[in-house]
Amino acid sequence: MSGGAASAPKPLPSSGPKSLREMPHPLATSSSEEMGPALTPSPDLLLPRSIADKDLSLPNGTPVDTSSPASSSSLLNRLQLDDDLDVETRDLFVTVDDPKKHVCTMETYITYRVTTKTTRAEFDLPEYSVRRRYQDFDWLRNKLEESQPTHLIPPLPEKFVVKGVVDRFSEEFVETRRKALDKFLKRITDHPVLSFNEHFNVFLTAKDLNAYKKQGMALLSKMGESVKYVTGGYKLRSRPLEFAAIGDYLDTFSLKLGTIDRIAQRIIKEQLEYLVELREYGPVYSTWGGLEVELSEPLEGVSACIGNCCTALEELSEDMTEDFLPVLREYILYAESMKNVLKKRDQVQAEYEAKLEAVALKKEDRPKVPTDVEKCQDRVECFNADLKADMERWQNNKRQDFRQLLMGMADKNIQYYEKCLTAWESIIPLLQDKPETK
Amino acid sequence: MESAEPEPSGSRPEEEEEEDEEEDEEEDGALLPPEQPAAAVRMEDCLAKKMEITVSEAEKRTGRNAMNIQETYTAYLIETRAVESQSEGQCAPVESLWRRYSEFELLRNYLSVTYPHIVVPPLPEKRADFVWHKLSADNMDPDFVERRRIGLENFLLRVASHPVLCQDKIFYSFLTQEGGWKEMVNETGFQLKADSRLKALNATFRVKNPDKRFTELKHYSDELQSVISHLLRVRARVADRLYGVYKVHGNYGRVFSEWSAIEKEMGDGLQSAGHHMDVYAASIDDILEEEEHYADQLKEYLFYAEALRAVCRKHELMQYDLEMAAQDLTSKKQQCEELATGTVRTFSLKGMTSKLFGQETPEQREAKIKVLEEQIQEGEEQLKSKNLEGRDFVKSAWADIERFKEQKNHDLKEALISYAVMQISMCKKGIQVWTNAKECFSKM
Numbered sequence: 081m082s083g084g085a086a087s088a089p090k091p092l093p094s095s096g097p098k099s100l101r102e103m104p105h106p107l108a109t110s111s112s113e114e115m116g117p118a119l120t121p122s123p124d125l126l127l128p129r130s131i132a133d134k135d136l137s138l139p140n141g142t143p144v145d146t147s148s149p150a151s152s153s154s155l156l157n158r159l160q161l162d163d164d165l166d167v168e169t170r171d172l173f174v175t176v177d178d179p180k181k182h183v184c185t186m187e188t189y190i191t192y193r194v195t196t197k198t199t200r201a202e203f204d205l206p207e208y209s210v211r212r213r214y215q216d217f218d219w220l221r222n223k224l225e226e227s228q229p230t231h232l233i234p235p236l237p238e239k240f241v242v243k244g245v246v247d248r249f250s251e252e253f254v255e256t257r258r259k260a261l262d263k264f265l266k267r268i269t270d271h272p273v274l275s276f277n278e279h280f281n282v283f284l285t286a287k288d289l290n291a292y293k294k295q296g297m298a299l300l301s302k303m304g305e306s307v308k309y310v311t312g313g314y315k316l317r318s319r320p321l322e323f324a325a326i327g328d329y330l331d332t333f334s335l336k337l338g339t340i341d342r343i344a345q346r347i348i349k350e351q352l353e354y355l356v357e358l359r360e361y362g363p364v365y366s367t368w369g370g371l372e373v374e375l376s377e378p379l380e381g382v383s384a385c386i387g388n389c390c391t392a393l394e395e396l397s398e399d400m401t402e403d404f405l406p407v408l409r410e411y412i413l414y415a416e417s418m419k420n421v422l423k424k425r426d427q428v429q430a431e432y433e434a435k436l437e438a439v440a441l442k443k444e445d446r447p448k449v450p451t452d453v454e455k456c457q458d459r460v461e462c463f464n465a466d467l468k469a470d471m472e473r474w475q476n477n478k479r480q481d482f483r484q485l486l487m488g489m490a491d492k493n494i495q496y497y498e499k500c501l502t503a504w505e506s507i508i509p510l511l512q513d514k515p516e517t518k
Numbered sequence: 519m520e521s522a523e524p525e526p527s528g529s530r531p532e533e534e535e536e537e538d539e540e541e542d543e544e545e546d547g548a549l550l551p552p553e554q555p556a557a558a559v560r561m562e563d564c565l566a567k568k569m570e571i572t573v574s575e576a577e578k579r580t581g582r583n584a585m586n587i588q589e590t591y592t593a594y595l596i597e598t599r600a601v602e603s604q605s606e607g608q609c610a611p612v613e614s615l616w617r618r619y620s621e622f623e624l625l626r627n628y629l630s631v632t633y634p635h636i637v638v639p640p641l642p643e644k645r646a647d648f649v650w651h652k653l654s655a656d657n658m659d660p661d662f663v664e665r666r667r668i669g670l671e672n673f674l675l676r677v678a679s680h681p682v683l684c685q686d687k688i689f690y691s692f693l694t695q696e697g698g699w700k701e702m703v704n705e706t707g708f709q710l711k712a713d714s715r716l717k718a719l720n721a722t723f724r725v726k727n728p729d730k731r732f733t734e735l736k737h738y739s740d741e742l743q744s745v746i747s748h749l750l751r752v753r754a755r756v757a758d759r760l761y762g763v764y765k766v767h768g769n770y771g772r773v774f775s776e777w778s779a780i781e782k783e784m785g786d787g788l789q790s791a792g793h794h795m796d797v798y799a800a801s802i803d804d805i806l807e808e809e810e811h812y813a814d815q816l817k818e819y820l821f822y823a824e825a826l827r828a829v830c831r832k833h834e835l836m837q838y839d840l841e842m843a844a845q846d847l848t849s850k851k852q853q854c855e856e857l858a859t860g861t862v863r864t865f866s867l868k869g870m871t872s873k874l875f876g877q878e879t880p881e882q883r884e885a886k887i888k889v890l891e892e893q894i895q896e897g898e899e900q901l902k903s904k905n906l907e908g909r910d911f912v913k914s915a916w917a918d919i920e921r922f923k924e925q926k927n928h929d930l931k932e933a934l935i936s937y938a939v940m941q942i943s944m945c946k947k948g949i950q951v952w953t954n955a956k957e958c959f960s961k962m
Binding site: 329332333336339340343346347350351353354356357358360361364365367368371372374375378379382385479482483486487490491493494496497498500501504505507508511512 | 742745746748756758759766769770773777780784791927931934935937948949952960962
């Protein structure tokens with residue numbers, strides 16, 4: 081069941097309810113866990129956050145050992161809500177970067193460098209660096225869905241670019257995709273079960289992934305793959321309340337995100353139309369300046385100022401398009417895949433209930449419930465537990481992701497206005513200048 | 519021999535001009551001399567300093583117009599009060615009267631005709647122009663009426679602070695005399711003095727030697743009109759688009775509110791951030807309202823360009839008139855000479871008929887010569903006075919133009935500064951709102 085690496089015994093990361101201590105109160109604010117604006121929910125090697133002002137002890141009071149550079153605690157970046165921090169310190173770091181274009185006879189495509197740093201026993205080496213392309217990520221995701229059907233698998237950025245005339249090899253597109261792929265891997269890394277998945281390991285380490293793919297078989301892990309979930313024919317009478325609530329939540333959530341996506345797109349569109357007019361507006365002041373003598377400099381100044389505002393606006397729109405919209409869309413995809421997992425869960429429960437009923441109808445005098453039905457019951461309970469735990473985790477991550485996303489949006493707007501402010505403030509002295517006596 | 523030098527006061531009557539074909543010009547009655555232009559008054563003695571003038575209210579009225587048709591119009595209340603020199607807190611009483619836009623127009627027409635050498639301040643626009651979608655193009659719209667009220671007050675203050683115009687009696691009566699003002703204006707007969715458009719157009723095309731400065735000024739005012747029109751048009755579109763950007767953000771308010779309903783921890787942060795988005799969306803109305811004042815300042819100078827143009831046209835007309843008079847005089851002198859010496863220099867119908875039908879008698883010739891000599895003398899006197907008028911006009915017009923240029927540079931600089939200040943204020947508001955929103959997001 082567990083792929084644990086640490087020598088200290090720890091509870092199974094995925095089964096059973098979390099201890100009360102670990103579960104954040106639904107109404108709790110995060111003020112005690114105030115994070116800086118550069119927060120990413122996943123560890124990021126490149127941006128270690130200073131915790132000099134934090135108490136270097138784990139929530140259960142155990143002091144953290146920072147003496148040895150190789151100790152897992154020295155890799156500790158920050159305290160994080162959803163981490164099983166009291167039993168497991170961060171020991172796996174994954175980054176996606178360095179996109180490169182490959183031109184072959186058959187096709188042209190982009191690969192990304194996937195760097196892994198780890199102390200886990202499942203990995204032979206402490207460091208890995210491999211190159212992967214999108215279809216490799218896609219393969220990984222499919223494998224994860226297959227092998228961990230009770231868990232919520234993070235979404236990938238969209239495969240095909242539908243909208244507009246986007247160049248798949250443009251810098252902006254590649255960078256947007258890289259960020260999404262990085263996020264994808266980090267979410268898996270964070271997950272106490274998924275991060276130990278065999279396919280994930282191979283993805284991070286194998287020199288020749290294609291060979292592995294062709295094998296079609298992975299080393300069996302005790303959890304996951306051997307369990308086949310039948311999806312067929314069983315209809316659930318009623319979803320238990322808590323899962324129904326999750327379903328409803330996801331429905332409304334997707335709806336609201338869709339609305340926000342549309343609003344954001346509309347804003348960008350309006351901004352670009354505004355930009356078009358501004359681009360005509362500025363030069364007219366310049367033309368006027370050409371007519372005048374004393375007013376020539378002030379008018380030129382205004383023209384240049386408007387030009388600067390145009391540049392700032394362009395940057396704002398670009399940022400929103402590249403950073404804001406993709407994350408929204410990712411979450412919409414996430415919600416969709418989560419709803420599917422809910423359906424699968426329903427299937428499993430339905431199967432169990434059907435089999436249970438069948439046994440009851442047989443009216444046999446058996447003191448013991450047949451093992452077949454017992455297994456079904458296990459499956460239901462496992463699924464429910466995994467799902468609940470993942471939902472909890474997902475909610476927290478979602479909150480942090482959106483917090484960061486929306487703060488980022490606010491930041492970009494602030495920066496836009498600050499750039500414009502600087503431009504206009506700088507020409508005030510120019511406008512107030514007394515003309516030199518001619 | 520054509521007069522070559524670009525003498526501001528036009529061609530010298532003595533120099534021979536190349537005889538063109540007889541121009542078939544219609545000459546109207548001799549121009550009446552303009553009203554004795556008062557010597558310009560010092561700034562401290564301007565009416566504006568002695569009297570407080572405001573256009574304080576606007577009111578919708580209905581009444582019967584000249585054609586006895588019921589109409590709705592707006593009347594504006596003009597309030598005036600003499601500014602007492604520092605006496606013990608004594609305040610002169612406020613006098614007031616109502617005027618409508620057409621009366622302002624009448625006043626301005628009177629001033630334009632009576633002081634053709636002055637760049638007469640323009641009135642605010644008659645109909646709303648350069649509107650962006652939010653502004654109504656309706657004359658009865660309260661925002662339009664309000665801005666017009668301000669524009670009319672500005673007009674009166676401009677006239678009252680003009681060193682020449684402020685002394686005009688008709689202007690004074692406009693401010694102080696409610697009844698009978700229209701009749702008073704019409705009695706001045708100023709309409710008769712007005713130059714016909716056709717005449718002016720003709721002169722513009724045919725004048726040979728206008729003062730170069732006026733020609734340049736004419737081009738400048740044409741280009742100024744063109745560039746400010748363009749600027750106002752684009753600005754209106756910019757305002758329209760900016761309005762759109764701000765208003766769409768209001769939708770965030772609603773959706774954040776709806777979203778917050780299904781969230782536990784995130785709810786409060788989302789909800790309050792949504793409120794800030796609403797504030798942001800609402801803020802654009804005031805911002806654009808303020809910008810209208812900037813647009814009005816630009817519009818004033820757009821219309822001022824027309825006033826400049828009018829002064830240039832007047833110069834061209836006078837110059838053309840002068841050139842025609844000089845030409846006429848020259849031809850008369852020539853005729854006289856021909857009759858006296860009996861030589862025919864150029865082809866003329868008279869010459870032909872006399873060849874065909876016999877020469878005139880000496881008596882007839884004498885009579886003709888005498889008439890011509892009288893005409894020549896008259897002509898020379900007229901030419902002299904026209905020349906003088908022309909020079910005076912140029913001198914006083916150019917003085918006012920210089921005054922105008924300084925005023926324009928000062929005003930437009932102020933307008934640009936106030937525009938920059940508006941932009942700064944808008945940026946600061948934007949920073950404030952988004953900082954507040956960011957604060958709310960951080961609490962999610």
